[in-house]
Amino acid sequence: MPVRPAVSEAELEAHLHGICFKTGPPRLIGVELEWLLHDTRHPRCPVAPDRLHEAADALRALPLTSPLTFEPGGQLELSSLPATSLTECVEAMSADLALVRPALLARGLGMAGHGHNPWHAPRRVLHDPRYDAMEAYFDRWGSAGRHMMCATASVQVCVDAGHEEPGPLGLGRRWLLAHLLGAVLTAAFANSPTSEGCPTGYRSTRQAVWSRMDPDRTLAPPQGSGPRDAWTRYALDAPVMCVRTENGSWDAPEGLTFREWIRTGTPRPPTKEDLDYHVTTLFPPVRPRGHLELRMIDAQPGDAGWVVPLAVTAALFDDPEATERAYRLVKPLAETAGQRPAPRNPLWRRAARRALTDPELHTAAVGCFAAAQEALPRLGASPRVRAAVAEFAERYVARGRCPADDYLDAPRAAEHALVPEKESP
Structure with a gap:
């Protein structure tokens, strides 16, 4: 690793301000999709690491437009390139998935969309200095870190930060909206009610896992000040997970914050590249990149199924009328959330456990989905996307349900939890 010059605390604060919130009129959208991989004939049995590595090599040879990576437990992740419209984003990701699925099926592997692995205990198949350091770090707080690394999967939607002016599409409003709407999205799309074959008591076990990890890097920053200042303090005051080295382990002194690292220069002076890497080890529910x-x-x-959360989120953030309606619907939720940051406040805990059976969250979700459905034609969404959102709203949101309820209602559903829809061995 080349030696780079150390920089001052002021320079690093300015660097965070510049790279984390790039403002302007919202125009880009993106999505990151994670999937659990399983054997199509024996979905309950863990896939051998060598099969996962062989599959990874085959997928990397495909002409994909989306960068492809694997998570520590072997979860597949596709990250779309920034798209100028919802339609462009959906079409690009759909085209990549149309290449990935048959390539996996040819190797006896399928893709399953669950927020938390419903059958297998966490098992790491990727071993490198980053994940070794991450596992050791999170083990200080118990087993939740291993579950996060090896047993969870998500749909992550990326929206522009917004412009500097106040109003529905301004940075300050979008930052607050994301943290309140996040609980509604958690509840509406909760899809992880089991772990190792048993119900957990949560509809989103994945969200429950996140709430049990290191609070200094998984909670939301305080909402009392502007996004830039709040995030800069949060990032610099978070403990350092690892100090990268050319050789050996990437250990960091326990309790060392990045700010203390800057001020002490120990174990070596940090650089801008170290700060950029440090930010990738922070996992709040809304992360500025x-x-x-x-x-x-x-x-x-x-x-x-990933199309619906992408479309709903895009509509509620990028259509000014829908954004204003969503903000008015979720603003009263701030009182329920209280002073504790997400996801450890009462609102987010209720979203993870009760989902849309919670009356307050249900009311907000019904209104937000209605606003999104009205906005989608204005965003140029295709009839297929609009139909998918309408079907989801009728099947789940209107009835106070979420995908997790399908598994909880069916006595034998868990036996088939990893069998993907519309696929065969």
Whole structure:
């Protein structure tokens, strides 16, 4: 690793301000999809690591437009390139999935959309210095970190940060909207009610896992100040997970915050590159990466279940009328949330456990979905996308249900939890 010059605390604060919130009129949308991989004939049995590695090599040879990576437990992740419209984003990701699915099926592997692995205990198949350090770090708080790394999957929607002016599409409003709407999205798309074959008492076990991890890097920043200042303090005051080295382990002194690392220069002076890497080890429910990365949505069932959370979120953030309606619907939820940050406040806990059986969250979800449905034609959404959102709203939201309820209602549903829809061995 090349040696780079150390920088001052002021320079690093300015660097965070510049890279984490790139403002302007919202115009780009993106999505990151994670999937659990399983054997199509024996879905309950863990897939051998060598099969996962062989599959990864085959997928990387495909002409995909989306970058493809694998998570520590072997979860597949596709990250779309920034798209200028919802339709462009959906079409690009659908085209990539049309290549990935048959390539996996040819190797006896299928893709399943669940927020948390319903059958297998966490098992890491990727071993490198980053994940070794991450596992050791999170083990200080119990087993939740291993579940997060190896057993969870999500639909992460990325929206522009917004412009500097106040109003529905301004940065300050979008930052607050993301943290309140996040609980509604968690509840509406909850899809992880089981772990190792047993109900957990949560409809989103994935969200419950996140709420049990290191609070200094998984809770939302305080909402009392502007997004830039709040995030800068949050990032610099978070403990360092690892100090990268050329050789050996990437251990960091326990309790060392990045700000203390800057001030002490120990174990070596940090650089801008170290700060950029440090930010990738922070996992709040809304993470600024130039854009806003919404990280609270469970992976969804079916071949195209991911389209609905993407479309709804895009509509509620990028159509001014829908954004204003959504903000008015979720603003009263701030009182329920209280002073504790997401996802450890009462609102987010209710979203993870009760989902849309919670009357307050149900009312907000019904209104938000209605606003999104009205906005989708204005965004140029295709008839197929609009139909998928309407079907989801009728099947789940209007009835106070979420995908997790399908599994909880069916006595034998868990036996088939990993069998993908519309696929065969």
